[in-house]
Each structure stands twice: as C-alpha cells, then as structure tokens.
Amino acid sequence: MNFEVLEPGDRRWGELFAALPRAARDVFYSPGFASLCQETLDVAHRVRCAAYADDDGGVLLYPFVLRRMETLVDLPAAAGLADTISLYGRGGVVGEAGAEGLAAFHRGLAAYMAEQRVFCSFDRLHPVIGNQRLNPPAGSLRDVGGFVVVDLRPSQEGIEASFKSSVRKDIRKAARNEVKCFIEGNCDHLGDFLDIYYQTMERNAASEFYYFPKEFFARLPELLPGMFSFIYAVAGDKIVSCELVLHCADYSHSFLGGTLREALPLAANPMLKFEICKEMKACGCQYFLLGGGQAPDDGIFNFKKAYAPEGVYPSLVGGTVWNTQVYDDLRGGMLNVGLPVATNRFQFYDL
Structure with missing residues (x-):
C-alpha cells in the first residue's frame, strides 16, 4: 500500500x-x-x-x-x-x-x-x-441545489425527445434561421471564441475570476489533447455562439462559452447544445454535464434544466475540519x- x-x-x-x-x-x-x-x-x-x-x-x-x-x-x-x-x-x-x-x-x-x-x-x-x-x-455533506445532466445513453431521437418542448421549438427556430454548427479539437478560432466569451461575461457582470486569459485556452492542445472541443454556431458567415466542452471517458462538461447579444433571437445556443449532445455521444460519452445555477432554482438552473427535466442530480459539496x-x-x-x-x-x- x-x-x-x-x-x-x-x-x-x-x-x-x-x-x-x-x-x-x-x-x-x-x-x-x-x-x-x-x-x-x-x-x-x-x-x-x-x-x-x-x-x-x-x-x-x-x-x-x-x-x-x-x-x-x-x-x-x-x-x-x-x-x-x-x-x-x-x-x-x-x-x-x-x-x-x-x-x-x-x-x-x-x-x-x-x-x-x-x-x-x-x-x-x-x-x-x-x-x-x-x-x-x-467530513460533512451539504446539498447546494440541483445539478443538470443530460443522459446521452438513449438514441439521438430519445435524447431530443427528453428536452423540454421549448428547447425543441428553439432548435427548429434555429434551423429556420439557418444556424449551422462546427466543432474543432484545436484553437484555430480561438479569437472568435474569446470575443464572444468576454462579451458574454461582461454582459452578465461576471466576477474577475471567470475572465480566463488567452494563454489558458491556448495551452489546451498541449495539456488536454483529445479531451477538449470548441463548438461554434454560425449565422450567415459569422460565429455567433460558442462553447468549450471538456470530455474524457464517460463524461463531457459544458465548461465555458457564450452568445452574442444580437444572436439571442436566432436560438443559436439551443442548436449548439443539441449538436454538442450529438458529438459527445459519438465520442462515446454517456453524460453531458451542464451544472447548476448560482442559487437553487434560479434562472440559470431552469435554463439548463430545460435540456434534461428528468436529469437533475443532487449537487453535493463536502467540508472537512x-x-x-x-x-x-x-x-x-x-x-x-x-x-x-x-x-x-x-x-x-x-x-
């Protein structure tokens, strides 16, 4: 031992x-x-x-x-x-x-x-x-609210059917708006990602902690090869929504991302989430972890819950004195x- x-x-x-x-x-x-x-x-x-x-x-x-x-x-x-x-x-x-x-x-x-x-x-x-x-x-345990997880084990049709009807409606809306997505396991469009990500953080008055520097993302290919993907949604010829997904074995995580304010009516982000589920399932992941909110049952949590109404797990934290x-x-x-x-x-x- x-x-x-x-x-x-x-x-x-x-x-x-x-x-x-x-x-x-x-x-x-x-x-x-x-x-x-x-x-x-x-x-x-x-x-x-x-x-x-x-x-x-x-x-x-x-x-x-x-x-x-x-x-x-x-x-x-x-x-x-x-x-x-x-x-x-x-x-x-x-x-x-x-x-x-x-x-x-x-x-x-x-x-x-x-x-x-x-x-x-x-x-x-x-x-x-x-x-x-x-x-x-x-150690002691505390439940700090729900944690939303999309189950990727069913068929693709089953996954989509598990979304709340409002999400399925948004995906159809994005398709009518001709929103397209592409995925990269590199940093070729990192500049676009950072522009959208930082604008989103500013719009949401995020704390300084979440302003990860460019160098953090640039080292992903070196430190996490094969365990990260950038997914982008495009409207016309412009990237309007993006997400960094970390993945390994059975688990994929919505890590960081954002959407341009002017693109919100296009429903680009729901299409992005839908494509992430397809891609992560194809990679062999069984779960797509979206996380929780800043407080139990807040707007952020309910936004995520719409993608997995039956996939809310306890969000436990542990403390040891x-x-x-x-x-x-x-x-x-x-x-x-x-x-x-x-x-x-x-x-x-x-x-």
Whole structure:
C-alpha cells in the first residue's frame, strides 16, 4: 500500500489517472487539467494530488488546491495556516479501493494535512460518480441545489425527445434561421471564441475570476489533447455562439462559452447544445454535464434544466475540519476585529 502527494508534472499522476476505472476517469482528475488550473492561481497556491495505489489494483486520486491563509485573511492568526479546495470543476476523491485501502488513504491524507497545517478542506463533489462515499470520515455533506445532466445513453431521437418542448421549438427556430454548427479539437478560432466569451461575461457582470486569459485556452492542445472541443454556431458567415466542452471517458462538461447579444433571437445556443449532445455521444460519452445555477432554482438552473427535466442530480459539496480548535479560533478572531464572516459558507472567510 502506498500513499503519496503528487504535483501536476509527476509522471506517476498520469499513470494512476490512466489506471482509474472508466466510470471514475473524468477530466477534472487529470494532471493536464491540474497544470492548466495552476496557471490561473495565486503564486502562493499550489495544485496537488493525494494518491493511493495497492497491489490489488486499488487506485484513489484526490486533486486539490493547497492555499496559504495569509493570502486570504488579513489576520496574524492566519500566518502559517493553509486550507484546500477543489480545482475549478468537480472534485473529491475518485477511484476504487477496498475498505482497508480506503482507510489507509484517509490516514495518509490526515497526516499530510496536519503536516501542512491545513485546518479545513472544501470539495465540490461529482454528481454522477457519486464520490461522496469516499469522503473523509470526519467530513460533512451539504446539498447546494440541483445539478443538470443530460443522459446521452438513449438514441439521438430519445435524447431530443427528453428536452423540454421549448428547447425543441428553439432548435427548429434555429434551423429556420439557418444556424449551422462546427466543432474543432484545436484553437484555430480561438479569437472568435474569446470575443464572444468576454462579451458574454461582461454582459452578465461576471466576477474577475471567470475572465480566463488567452494563454489558458491556448495551452489546451498541449495539456488536454483529445479531451477538449470548441463548438461554434454560425449565422450567415459569422460565429455567433460558442462553447468549450471538456470530455474524457464517460463524461463531457459544458465548461465555458457564450452568445452574442444580437444572436439571442436566432436560438443559436439551443442548436449548439443539441449538436454538442450529438458529438459527445459519438465520442462515446454517456453524460453531458451542464451544472447548476448560482442559487437553487434560479434562472440559470431552469435554463439548463430545460435540456434534461428528468436529469437533475443532487449537487453535493463536502467540508472537512481537520483542526476544530484552529477553525473556531480563526472565526472568532475575525469576528473580534470586524472582518466579514460568511454565515452560510463552510469556508467562512472565502467571500
């Protein structure tokens, strides 16, 4: 039995990722995605992966971001402390191991967290894999709202029939408007993608975090070869809607995208989603994960739900307090000096 903590550049991470059962192998647990995320982080924050393998074929992977608390909380008590969060996307522990192996993994993980002075961890768990069963024994779970997943296993006709009638109507409308789609596994039209994506983020008043730089996308062919696709919708001779889809094994994800304001009446985005479902099914994916909203049952969630009215999964997050005394002391210290504390967040300092 072997527990280790790996960096994105470690060959061992790639080997263990490839050894995961297909049902547990999603892009968010790959070393390539970890390397991509590392470039978007504060220099004090590092991507790591707790890993376990045994002689019986058991493999467990747990990618996370190790964050230094002094960059998050302006308080002397935060110096030297750390926390962890999932990478952008889905997280938590994935893989398979017997009861003894899972216990050994969690012992190794607890020791590592103590060594790094990590006092709490937060994970956005995978709704389809259902990896909450692999959470640390001391961890807690919370359902933060629905997570929409299109089931790609039925026939193409069955998938389309599962859409809400309003979506099917929009697809027909887009066809009348002669909206066409094309797909690329490269960055040949990255300039068009960025123009539309940034305009969409500005229109929706998105936070600075979502303004991923051009370099992030330009490294996709190097870091995620065969695991990304850009899909574009064209009206006339102009690209009007686009989406970056990440995919691996059974899972495909609506990652980032947008639509020009003037193209919204054309119903280009519903046609785009329809073509994504066809393409991802052809690639062998069984699920197309659309995600949830910013709040339960908000407009974003209901927009996504129209593509899978029967495909709403619980969206679970996990929180683990490794050191209760430090957790409580930091919260109390922040309250004492008047720093804002979120009452509805596990990581109360991460506003």
